[in-house]
Amino acid sequence: MRFYLLGVSLFCFYACIAIIPAIFFLFNIPVNYFEFPFALLVSFWCIWALQKQITNTLYVPAFLINLGCALILFVLTIIFCQNFYDTSFDGNWYHMDAVYNLAGGWSPVYEQLRPEQTSFCEKYLNHFPKLSWIYGASVYVFTDNLEAGKSATFLLSIASLCVWQYAAQKALKIPAFPAWIFALIIASNPVQMLNMLSFYTDGQLAAAYSIAIAFFILFTGDRSKVNLLLTLFTLAILANFKFTSAIYAGMLSLALFIFCWQQQFIQLKKLVFIFFAWTVFTYSVIGFNPYITNTMYNGNPLYPLSESSTSVFSRQAIYPANFLEMNWVEKFLSGIFAEPTWARNPDISYVKNLFHQTNLHSYTGGMPELAGFGPMIPEVLVILFPLFLAACFLIPLKVLKPVLILMGVIALTILINPEAWILRYVPQFWLFITAMLYLVWIQPKLKYLACLLALGLLLNNYMMVREYLIANSDKTQGLQNQFALIKKNIPDYQLYHGWTHSFKNRLGANGFDTAHLVWIPAEDTTAITFVGSLGARFRKIVK
Incomplete structure (x- = not known):
């Protein structure tokens, strides 16, 4: 039970830090310094109330110990993640662009970003779900360290571990040690582990999905109101990561509705009201932007996916050449049993030698x-x-x-x-x-x-x-070494930030004057590429 309460507490931290700014957007209040401590205070109250409901009592010292342990873990996730640079492609391209703009005062309900404010990704930023970016921006504004904002996946993974070890024991009747093993397998989902040091949304999606399933399983066992509330709340968060996760959350909520209806322990009218309220809260409050704004201005809540999947995903560019003529099953199995690689047209995939x-x-x-x-x-x-x-x-x-x-x-x-x-x-x-x-x-x-x-x-x-x-540590150290080399005699070097705004901001955060950046062509053989950048380079001035 202690670890379960710890997992619920960590989840509450994430939920409040991400959701409160999303609600404030409705009142045209952008992400600001004071939202983070306010969100923590709200999370303390939520943890207090949930612990009281879960344990049917509340022993104040136990609450304080749980809260203290949760805060320590929360801080440790931030400290760990801020020591690595996000060197991923999408992280440097549009995820960090979104976090920077939100932290800089962008209020997405009332304002759309212009092309010059982004790195060729204004359509993504204006129209995609934003909860993971909001969390990152909130942490960034409070800590003044952008890299701290990518701690969400690590935080939710620990929460998943703690929640699942309890669900495995209580609902699945697995003994304590095997329950921890099952929980560790689930919490170490490769999507979570390989997104832990980047702003990619998929790791947070994976952790939230698994936490929702754990709460769902617990609810089917004891049918308590608190587990129903936790399940619905987790699904509301899941729905605001990506368009696909919105559909996943909708399907899981439908399964939950059918279960409650079949078991008949909630009156149908009350059940319909609960799920109607959940839908409004999920897609019209937390997700006002993008779901309502996309519908108002573009006629479809899933814009730009509604235009066609090729508007955000080009098969000719993304697929391995031998995938272009495959059906869904063939692609899925080929993707699982392939040699691990990035293979895009005209390259092909190869089946792994078992x-x-x-x-x-x-x-x-x-x-x-x-x-x-x-x-x-x-x-x-x-x-x-x-x-x-x-x-x-x-x-x-x-x-x-x-x-x-x-x-x-x-x-x-x-x-x-x-x-x-x-x-x-x-x-x-x-x-x-x-x-x-x-x-x-x-x-x-x-x-x-x-x-x-x-x-x-x-x-x-x-x-x-x-x-x-190891690779991310090496890349971070390599980039730090490049910065240190240039700082020894800044006037001797010219810098170019590449084609992303995010690396320009990274240069500024490391003390470089971004007003005097110059274009350095890729063909310049004297230039050195910055580690983990998208086309950023520097060169020594020849005198």
């Missing part, structure tokens, strides 16, 4: 589009899937049925995504894999094989995370 060592270099820059869940997943699935089928025949239907229904709901949220072969777009597939593992584990005849597969999943994640952390 049970042979593979190159891990593709994981140094985050999650590759092929084999995104890791180098050992093909081998794990080849062994796990037949064991899962065997378990389905051996496990009593009463135990099997609810797990298969939940897996079916998760599978539907995967199937609706046409680009599910890029696994960071469907991080919930990791939960599907874990559910298969759970069914194998609860069958006594297969338990030891399940333990070996669990070890394989953890080893798979360790291999990826190790490559990722």
Whole structure:
């Protein structure tokens, strides 16, 4: 219970820091310094109220200990993440642009960014869901450190670990140690781990999805109002990360509605009112921009996706050449069983040679589009899937049925995504894999094989995370060394920020005069590229 309360507390920190500025946007109040401490105070009250409901009592010293531990972990996630530069492509391109503009006073409900205010991404920033960016901007404004704003994925991953170990014990009846192992597997979702040091939204989406499922499972067991509230609140947050996550949240909320209706422990009128209120709060309060503003000005809440998927996703540019003629199933399976790499037209993907060592270099820059869940997943699935089928025949239907229904709901949220072969777009597939593992584990005849597969999943994640952390540490150190070299004699160097606003801001944050940047062409052989930048360069002036 203690760790569960800790996880709920960490989740409350994230929720309040992200949602309160989103609500203030309705009153044309931009992100500011005072919102962060105000959000923390609101989260303290929420934690107090939730702890009282969850434990049916409130022992003040226990509350203070829980709150203190949560605050320490919260601060540690910020300290850890701010020591690394985000060197990812999309992070440097439009995610950091969004955070900078929000921190600089942009109020998206009342103002649209102009092209010159962004790095060729004003359509994304004006029309995409913004909750992850709002969190980043809030932390950035308060700490005066942009990199601190990317701590959200790490924070939510710890919350997921704490919530899931409790859900595994209480709802799934797993003993304490195996429950921690299952929770660790879920919380170390590769999408979360490989987005931990960047502003990518997918890691936060993955963690929030898994937390929502944990609250959902707990609610099906005890049907308490507090677990229903936590489930709905988590789904409201999930809906405001990306357009796809809005659909995921809608489908999960529909599943929750059907469950409540079938069980008949809430009157239908009251149930309809609860879910109507949730819809309004989710899409018209937190998500007024983009869902309502997109509808008002562009005729569709999912604009620009409503124009066509190619408006934000070009198959000819993104797909491996051999994927262009594949159907959904072929792409999905090929993406899972491929060699880990970034392969875009005219390059092609290659099927991984099972049970042979593979190159891990593709994981140094985050999650590759092929084999995104890791180098050992093909081998794990080849062994796990037949064991899962065997378990389905051996496990009593009463135990099997609810797990298969939940897996079916998760599978539907995967199937609706046409680009599910890029696994960071469907991080919930990791939960599907874990559910298969759970069914194998609860069958006594297969338990030891399940333990070996669990070890394989953890080893798979360790291999990826190790490559990722080492590479990001090296890139951060490399960029710091370049800055230090230039600072030894600034007048001797010319600087160019590349094609992104974010690196210009990064230069300014490191004490460089951004008013005197000069264009340095890529063909200049005397120029050196800044580590982790998008075309930023510097050169020594020849006298």
